[in-house]
Amino acid sequence: MTITPPTIVTGPRSNLDVYADDVLLDPWVTYRELRDLGPVAYLDRYHMYAATRHASVSHILRTPEVFPSAEGVMMNDEMNKVLRGNTLCSDGADHDASRSIVVRPLTPKALRPLEQQIRDEARALVDRVVANGSFDAVTQLAHHLPVTIVSNLVGLPEEGRERMLVWASEMFNCFGPMNERTRASFTVLGEMMHYATTQAVPGKLKPGSWAEAIHDAAAQGKVAPEKCPVMMIDYMGPSLDTTIFAITSAVWLFARNPDQWDLVREDPRLVPSAINEVLRMEAPIQDFSRYVAVDHEIDGVLLPAGSRVITYYGAANRDERHYPDPDRFDVRRNPTDHLGFGAGPHACVGMNLARLEMKALFEALAAKVTRFHVDAEERALHNILRGFTRLDVSVDVSA
């Protein structure tokens, strides 16, 4: 379904450029201006509506009959075509069929046998990096669990595993509106799709892996075989970068808010609540979109049928209408209704795994590290993802 501007725009509109470099790096003031305009506002530059309030984003995500995903959840037509039919971009019975396969290794019960391994890996990793006194929290800390454990479970052939991080990041850039960043990333996306079709196939995948289970399900008639390559993207896309960005943002927030780190160290039972607060403050995925299937009003503002609305999880999570003092990092807040993992039928299937990795890591850090100090930082300039490409930290350790 092409992204075509509606013939008549009623309601608030804005000329703000959410995808300008400086806004991507620091979007909070822009998000607030958009929230203040109304429940949704039309973005003149992108010919799409922006939902930035918690209530609007939550409503859109939970109303798939009006806002289906099968027309794509990206912000350009090309990408919406590429991923057509994967779990993220399907509805109803099709979505149920593929989601039930993709979620199988990711339920709390299925993950239980991995818990001890992840905890042991996290402890050993923290011992290693802390012994150095300083490290890059991206490559030396956050990469480890997703890259060594998760990519192995996905089960791609070896040369694919090495490329997964690059592919995932470039793929998410392609989710954005058709700007230079999106265009540049399409080349790498082609490589990823070619790999998913030619290499991520039975015989080449690790026996017993998650990717192989998708092909097994197709062989049993549970999903159409031609869906297997796009379903590979359900794992190849979101399983690594998102968690890596979340872990790194957590370290950055704890460095900037030492009093909050003290609270976690004093009572490590606060770790799950702190993880929710990190995902609220610094949602690793800032925005996806939805097609508008029928005319629909949100708080008196019309979204016309055929238009597209961008759902800003990152802005909704900082909505002062929903969270008091939303820019304050408060590990005791426990915002269980944050939208960092989405909501409704497409809520993240990997959230239990991401939480497990983060919990293991921050419990291990809480036992050793008394202070994080940021020595150097470099934010990722990315259409969709929020996090760091580099975060040099030094640490003080407990005696």
Ligand code: HEM
């Ligand atoms: C901190 C880490 C993560 C974050 C912040 C995150 C975020 C999200 C969000 C916001 C959505 C909702 C998309 C929508 O509204 O349409 C989503 C869906 C999804 N995520 Fe995650 N994710 C994370 C980790 C993972 C992991 C580790 C995996 C896989 C192992 C994964 C696999 C998926 C899949 C397959 C979907 C699509 C679900 C569906 O459409 O039914 N995610 N994720």
